[in-house]
Amino acid sequence: MRRPFALLAATLLTAALAVPASAADNDDGDEGFTINDPRITESSGLAASRQHPGVYWTHNDSDDGPYLYAVDGSTGDTVARLTLTGIGTPRDVEAISLGPGNRLFVADTGDNLGGTWPYVWIYELPEPKRLQDATVQATQYVVKYADGPRDAEAMVVHPRTGRVYLIDKHEDGGHLYEGPAKLSPKGDNVFRPIAPVELWTTDAALSPDGRDLAVRGYFGGIHYAWNGGKLERKGRLSVPLQGQGESVTYSADGSRLLFGSEGEQSGVVSRPAPGADESGSSGGPGSRADGGGSASEDGKGDSVKVGGAVVVAVLVAVLFGLGRRRRRR
Numbered sequence: 001m002r003r004p005f006a007l008l009a010a011t012l013l014t015a016a017l018a019v020p021a022s023a024a025d026n027d028d029g030d031e032g033f034t035i036n037d038p039r040i041t042e043s044s045g046l047a048a049s050r051q052h053p054g055v056y057w058t059h060n061d062s063d064d065g066p067y068l069y070a071v072d073g074s075t076g077d078t079v080a081r082l083t084l085t086g087i088g089t090p091r092d093v094e095a096i097s098l099g100p101g102n103r104l105f106v107a108d109t110g111d112n113l114g115g116t117w118p119y120v121w122i123y124e125l126p127e128p129k130r131l132q133d134a135t136v137q138a139t140q141y142v143v144k145y146a147d148g149p150r151d152a153e154a155m156v157v158h159p160r161t162g163r164v165y166l167i168d169k170h171e172d173g174g175h176l177y178e179g180p181a182k183l184s185p186k187g188d189n190v191f192r193p194i195a196p197v198e199l200w201t202t203d204a205a206l207s208p209d210g211r212d213l214a215v216r217g218y219f220g221g222i223h224y225a226w227n228g229g230k231l232e233r234k235g236r237l238s239v240p241l242q243g244q245g246e247s248v249t250y251s252a253d254g255s256r257l258l259f260g261s262e263g264e265q266s267g268v269v270s271r272p273a274p275g276a277d278e279s280g281s282s283g284g285p286g287s288r289a290d291g292g293g294s295a296s297e298d299g300k301g302d303s304v305k306v307g308g309a310v311v312v313a314v315l316v317a318v319l320f321g322l323g324r325r326r327r328r329r
Contacts, residue, residue, distance in 0.1 A: 029054025029073025030251040032258065032270035037078040040069055044153070045096035045203065046247035046260045046268065047104070052131055053252055055079065057104065061246075061262065062092050066138075068106065070131050073258075073268070080131040084138040087123050095203055095247075099157035099164075102127040107155035109143065109166060115150040119143060122155070122164060122183065141183045146192040152177070153246070154204040156213065165229070166191055167215065171200040178229060195231040198222060203247045208254040212274060216248040216259060223274045240269040 035043055035058070042061035049055040054073045066084035071077065084106075092110030099105055106123040125138040143166075152174075154167035163181060168174040177191035197215055199222050204215045206226065213224040214237060221237030239245065240259050247260035255276050260268045 029056070030253075030256045030258070030270060031073075032268055033071070033073045033076040034265055034267050035071055035260075036076040036265065037069060037071070038264065039064075039067075039081075040071075040078070040266075041264050042262045043260050043266050044094050044110075044246045044262060045107070046249040046258060047096045047098050048249050048252045048258070049102075049127065050098060050208075050252050051102050051127060051129065055131065056249065056258070056268070057096050057098075057127075058247070058260065059093050059096060059106065061094065061110070062090070062112070064090075066090055068096070068104070080128070081133050082125075082128070083133075083135045084123060084125060085135055086137045087121070087140040091117075091120075094153040095155040097155055097157040097164075097205075098127065098159075099124075099162045100159060101162075103157075103162070105155065105157050105164060106138075107152070107166065109152040109155065111149065111151040115148075115168075117149055119149075119188065120152070122189075124183070139185050141185060141189050142187070143179070144188045144190050145177060146190050150174075154201045154215070156204050156206040159206060159208055159210045161210075167197050167201045167204050169201050173198045174201055176229065176231060194229050197231070198233070202245060205249045205257070207250050207273070208252065214248055214250065214257055214273070216245060218245050221248070234274065237274070238271050240271070242267070242269070 040060060043058045044061040045059055047057045049057060056071050056073055057068055058071060059068050066087060068082040069078050070080040072079050090108050092112055093106060093108045094110040095107040097105045104125050104127050108121040111117050120143045122141045122143055123138045125136050128134055150168040152166045152168045156165050164179040164183060166177045174197050175193035176195040176197055178194045179191045180189050183189050199215050200217045201215055202217055204213060206213055211226055213226050215222045216239055221239040223234045223237050225232040225234050242261035244262040245259060246262050249258050250273060255273055256270050257273045258268050258270050
């Protein structure tokens with residue numbers, strides 16, 4: 001979703017943002033990188049490949065076309081661009097996730113009209129075994145919500161069951177929505193709210209073992225125990241301050257969380273996942289120790305390491321607020 005005020009804020013934040021690791025310091029692609037492809041200007045979703053270690057899938061927000069990009073995390077370079085066929089014209093693509101069997105799911109579920117579209121879409125396709133530019137047939141699913149239209153920028157797919165979940169975006173907090181046990185390309189797929197989410201959510205990710213949920217917003221994040229979809233809040237995530245923080249994914253081994261942002265030459269910042277030590281190692285993929293990074297013990301509120309950028313962060317919040325008021329009729 002384009003936000004002129006957010007772009008201005010990103011410019012003001014340039015000197016204060018965390019700097020991702022350079023390619024020279026990054027051997028496995030999980031330590032952070034800069035997206036170098038000039039075609040990727042609105043990276044809005046992020047998913048770590050399991051069959052191509054160190055590769056991350058991303059896509060633009062809108063006005064790009066039916067494209068997915070595979071980015072090598074060790075260099076920041078695009079190694080493949082997929083063109084999706086068998087679908088309509090994407091409207092507002094906000095998230096991407098990997099399901100069982102290396103199936104890619106793409107959420108065209110954003111709503112630039114503020115939650116008024118009567119339906120949105122999810123696309124599913126196989127992740128290619130070879131990384132090269134290709135055209136791939138996708139399956140398109142029509143998505144509706146049991147309680148009416150809404151804007152959703154976060155999607156997760158359970159790594160074992162393949163069930164798809166969405167989180168709607170609302171500044172006062174939203175809900176986790178559960179889709180049917182299996183999506184159908186015929187008819188409507190109705191998603192139903194099953195748990196509150198205490199964040200203005202821009203993306204989310206399930207750990208590789210399906211036990212932990214990381215939810216991020218513009219200025220913070222929350223770690224939940226998945227608990228069969230009955231979310232149990234465990235603590236706050238150490239989310240980097242980014243110009244327009246839009247995405248999050250676990251690394252393929254579950255030891256890291258990677259946070260992405262929109263913009264040209266946007267940075268992807270890596271942090272230890274909940275339960276991992278500062279080097280990124282953990283007791284196993286998706287370890288469920290409380291908190292992560294500098295998460296506080298009480299698990300209340302949403303935390304960001306701002307350091308000397310506190311004043312700038314406040315300015316960003318003001319700019320976002322102004323942008324929202326100007327868009328309201």
